[in-house]
Amino acid sequence: MKIAVGCDPNAQAYKEEMIEYIKSLGHEVTDFGSDDVIYAHVATKVAEAVAAKEYDRGVLFCGTGIGVMLAANKVKGAYAANVWNVYSAKRACLSNNCNIITLGCQVTGNMLAKELISAYLNETYVRNERSGKKVDAIVEYEQNH
Template sequence: MKVAFGCDPNATELKNLLMKEAEDLGYEVVDFPSDDPIYANVAIRVATSVANGEEDRGILLCGTGIGVSIAANKVPGAYCACVSDVYQAQRATLSNNANLISMGAQVVGPETAKVLMKEYLERTFDPNSRSKPKIDRICEYEQGRA
């Protein structure tokens, strides 16, 4: 699996730590470096790349995880969940088929962030699950089929 990573300057240290952890877990890592304090710029670049299928998943980081999540979710085909606990990280994929997650470097510590990333990346969405009609509805709306 190929995983894209991006962050604002508040989260560079955490991003570097998570990229190393992902490599150690056997994932291919793609870094979207940025010194830009406008977190939306890197979030949009990462989300666009994931939505276009250039990477399988994405991890976005900023101070809270909220800003990059909002920006990423403006990209058609990008579905980013802001996570801060294990259950959210697991359900981001299992219930919501999220292709990106975001975390806050000022919200979760480095060890927690590693666990959240691992839990997210280890899961796959079951297209036969009871969540499928819910995901389909989101995609229909996004595609203009109200």
């Protein structure tokens, strides 16, 4: 898969380690940077590229992962989830069809972050009776507002 990655300056070293890890899983990675202290700028650039389907998925980092999640979710067609355990990372894809995950370098250790990224990237959303209607409702609301 093609993965878009970005972060704020606080998460630069963390992001670099995660990029190498994602590459080791066999994915192509594009780094959208980390120089802008306004994390919303890089988060929306990643989200726009993922929503435009230039990339299959995105991974964003900041201190908690919350700020970049909020910014990414402002982009139409971007669905970002802040993940904190393996189950949430898997369900972000399987239940919610999220195309971006976010992680916090100040709250999630490097080894756990790698497990979360791997868990997320190893899943594929398949529309089903249980989750499909819920995801459809989110997309429909977005299209109408």
